[in-house]
Amino acid sequence: MLRLLRTVLWVVALVSLLATGAGHLYRWYQAQQSDSWALELDGRPAPSFTLTDHRRQTVSLEDFTGRITVVTFVFTSCPETCPLTLHKLATAHRELPPDLRQQVQLVAITVDPEHDTVDRMAQYVEANGLDNILFLTGARQALEPVWSGFAITVEQVPAASGQVTLLHTPVTYVLDQEGRLAFLVRDEALDPDRFAGLLERLAAS
Template sequence: MKRLAWVPVCAALWTGCSRSTDIPSYYPLPEFSLTDQAGKSVTLRDLAGRVWVADFIFTSCGGTCPLITAKMRKLQEVLPPEIRLVSITVDPARDTPEILAAYAGEHGAAGDRWLFLTGDKQALYDLCVKGFKLPLDTEGGTAAEPIVHSTRFVLVDKRGEIRGYYSGIEEDELKRLAIDANRLS
């Protein structure tokens, strides 16, 4: 039954129901340099020319991260292959490229399409809070989720500008994200 719920989304993706100019533009992202699950450097310039969807997770999370990672996998299944997916850790001390590679494998991530990024702690936190304008708290969490972070997906256009924020939990928001991402691609 859940697969049938995605039929209208797929139809809208196929037809490209409206223009990308209908999607607001929020902020340009700052330049960054992070490391992916294969140990390769990834910069904003490397993602230029592609639409991409970002989220923030950490692999030892016992709270919302497994849920939003499962939703990202769903996006991997329904979005066209030219749209990139980018999961950025908020726990770089633990989430090494090797740990991220294992996590990516556990969640069925296509390595050439779905990147898992880590890097310098301060650079990651600045990117989350100042670049993506998302909340992050490393001291107010619980035992299950010691790092409190946003569960939003962020849509980024080919120029590196944020074009939308979407709940990573609500199904209707994911459908809207899929439609908007296709319109930008």
């Protein structure tokens, strides 16, 4: 059931991004036919944001100008998908040549601001060895426009334990050095080796 809901959320994000024209739909069709795993986007400016990182620093998208920025969406109490996605991104980053690592910023934006405080995110980073990822949080009023701008849907769903968990659009974005949307990847399709190669090609372009 959760897998079906994740697929629906992925489709919603895709439709939102492709709504600007048939040309994007045609490119997506070509990508599907060639078994492509990363959708090339149209280079429009990424939604701006100003949030707080796990080190209590104020961070804006503009701070990353000149670097490739990888943006994903997570929550620290996520039991499966988020930890796997974060591990794959961190691994891909560590596979890059040392000089290129300095040119790539990994960013994880929370979808659970009520629970993902700065202290909790800092503990999560330390406990999971994710020091090469910048975790961002903020007030819900600041985060909701960011989710919407990146076509991220966040839903509360019943968990097997009887409690409520979160389900969100499972995607990762790659922004070029000018802060433009370059690629969209489904989290389940992330492969560290392929992703590292994508970052190297983008850096060289």
